[in-house]
Amino acid sequence: GLGAVESAYSTDDDPNTFEEITRYNNFYEFGTGKEDPARNAGALTTDPWAVQIDGLVDRPGSYDLGEILSGVTLEERIYRFRCVEAWSMVIPWVGFELSTLLNRVGVQPSAKYVAFETLVRPEEMPGQRRPILDWPYREGLRLDEAMHPLTILANGIYDEPLPNQNGAPLRLVVPWKYGFKSIKSIVRITLTEEQPLATWNMVNAREYGFYSNVNPQVSHPRWSQATERRIGGGLLSRRQETLMFNGYGEDVAGLYAGMDLKKLF
Amino acid sequence: MSVDRVNTALRRVPAWVLYIVGPLPALWFLWLGLTGGLGIEPIRGLEHELGQFALKLMIAGLAITPLRRLAGLNLIRYRRAIGLLAFFYVLLHLAVWLFLDLQNWGLIRADILKRPYITIGMLAFALMIPLALTSNNRSVRKLGPSWRRLHRLTYPAVLLGAIHFVMLVKGWQAEPLIYLAVILGLLALRLRRAPRRAAA
Numbered sequence: 001g002l003g004a005v006e007s008a009y010s011t012d013d014d015p016n017t018f019e020e021i022t023r024y025n026n027f028y029e030f031g032t033g034k035e036d037p038a039r040n041a042g043a044l045t046t047d048p049w050a051v052q053i054d055g056l057v058d059r060p061g062s063y064d065l066g067e068i069l070s071g072v073t074l075e076e077r078i079y080r081f082r083c084v085e086a087w088s089m090v091i092p093w094v095g096f097e098l099s100t101l102l103n104r105v106g107v108q109p110s111a112k113y114v115a116f117e118t119l120v121r122p123e124e125m126p127g128q129r130r131p132i133l134d135w136p137y138r139e140g141l142r143l144d145e146a147m148h149p150l151t152i153l154a155n156g157i158y159d160e161p162l163p164n165q166n167g168a169p170l171r172l173v174v175p176w177k178y179g180f181k182s183i184k185s186i187v188r189i190t191l192t193e194e195q196p197l198a199t200w201n202m203v204n205a206r207e208y209g210f211y212s213n214v215n216p217q218v219s220h221p222r223w224s225q226a227t228e229r230r231i232g233g234g235l236l237s238r239r240q241e242t243l244m245f246n247g248y249g250e251d252v253a254g255l256y257a258g259m260d261l262k263k264l265f
Numbered sequence: 266m267s268v269d270r271v272n273t274a275l276r277r278v279p280a281w282v283l284y285i286v287g288p289l290p291a292l293w294f295l296w297l298g299l300t301g302g303l304g305i306e307p308i309r310g311l312e313h314e315l316g317q318f319a320l321k322l323m324i325a326g327l328a329i330t331p332l333r334r335l336a337g338l339n340l341i342r343y344r345r346a347i348g349l350l351a352f353f354y355v356l357l358h359l360a361v362w363l364f365l366d367l368q369n370w371g372l373i374r375a376d377i378l379k380r381p382y383i384t385i386g387m388l389a390f391a392l393m394i395p396l397a398l399t400s401n402n403r404s405v406r407k408l409g410p411s412w413r414r415l416h417r418l419t420y421p422a423v424l425l426g427a428i429h430f431v432m433l434v435k436g437w438q439a440e441p442l443i444y445l446a447v448i449l450g451l452l453a454l455r456l457r458r459a460p461r462r463a464a465a
Binding site: 019020023024026028032034035085087130132133200203219221222223224226227229231232234235236237238239 | 298299304305306307308309311365366367368369372375376379380381382432433434435436437438439
């Protein structure tokens with residue numbers, strides 16, 4: 001195991017099984033079906049792995065994964081995970097707060113946003129051989145969202161290294177936002193002054209906002225966001241109500257004080 | 266084997282066989298859903314399997330006339346059964362959505378009104394109802410020439426079904442677009458025919 005320590009940020013909800021978490025994924029780099037990532041991600045090489053950290057930082061450069069992980073305390077964070085497609089899971093992530101990495105590289109005062117990019121390697125990522133999305137997959141956070149203690153970089157689940165289909169070796173987890181914000185297999189982190197591009201926002205800005213906070217009151221043209229199905233209940237499971245900010249409102253609502261979340265969805 | 270021999274061989278297969286064989290996949294999907302064979306999320310899996318099977322049957326139904334015209338293959342006897350089975354699978358697909366997926370009339374109403382892909386799917390279903398109700402010999406006799414006109418509703422119904430599939434996935438995915446392309450192709454074969462007939 002990775003030896004992660006417990007965290008007060010974990011939920012008491014029952015976690016989904018390892019099988020559920022690793023066999024029902026959206027990771028279009030490996031295909032658009034939910035079972036495709038588990039089937040196709042095995043060929044991905046995750047060692048060696050480096051993350052390019054650049055933009056408005058004091059110490060830009062290419063950071064080896066080992067270097068990033070040395071000196072951080074890995075915590076188990078059992079978070080609710082809510083997909084924009086109206087299903088959800090509870091996942092025992094292993095990771096560390098993104099803020100510790102950002103503080104280490106030194107965020108410059110002019111930085112307002114953090115941009116992330118996923119690996120592009122069509123030889124090992126068969127979904128990238130077709131233009132389903134404008135590769136690389138991109139996501140972004142406002143700096144205060146990125147620095148929030150709930151925001152983590154994860155390298156494991158169930159105290160084991162992250163399976164490739166879940167975004168190995170290093171992914172973002174932002175539990176109060178729809179799952180697509182939690183970008184996988186990160187190779188680049190850039191601090192910027194302008195709001196960065198985000199892949200699904202580029203595909204359809206009317207449906208996928210930059211913020212994409214879980215919000216049962218903002219209806220999506222494709223899925224009602226009022227309720228969700230917790231994965232694992234079988235054929236007769238019932239939907240449950242979706243919580244504002246996926247139930248993390250107490251911690252994060254302050255980040256959006258005064259904002260019209262119906263407009264800035 | 267020549268087309269004539271296939272036609273002769275098929276004369277021995279009555280259409281009612283389809284009513285026995287046709288519902289079996291539905292039972293198979295249900296069995297898979299109950300035993301983990303449809304993956305981690307069986308409700309969604311069952312919904313999709315039934316919907317896709319309905320689209321396949323619609324494509325089969327649309328293919329019958331062009332197959333006769335272009336290849337001389339005569340399957341016209343099976344068309345009614347195929348159409349009714351397509352309706353049966355759409356009905357099951359809808360039932361899974363209503364009773365297993367949403368289970369809440371408020372949500373169902375909101376989905377039908379607010380989500381275009383569901384509005385379109387419901388419209389396709391509505392267009393199929395009169396077709397299913399008039400798929401009997403008595404209606405054919407009673408309606409006469411207007412029966413043919415009424416049953417042209419098949420074309421918009423199938424097209425809406427394919428659009429429903431394209432719209433419900435995130436982004437432009439290959440599988441639904443292939444269904445749409447095949448259906449557009451089969452419909453285009455009919456468009457081409459009309460002016461020629463007018464000229465003759």
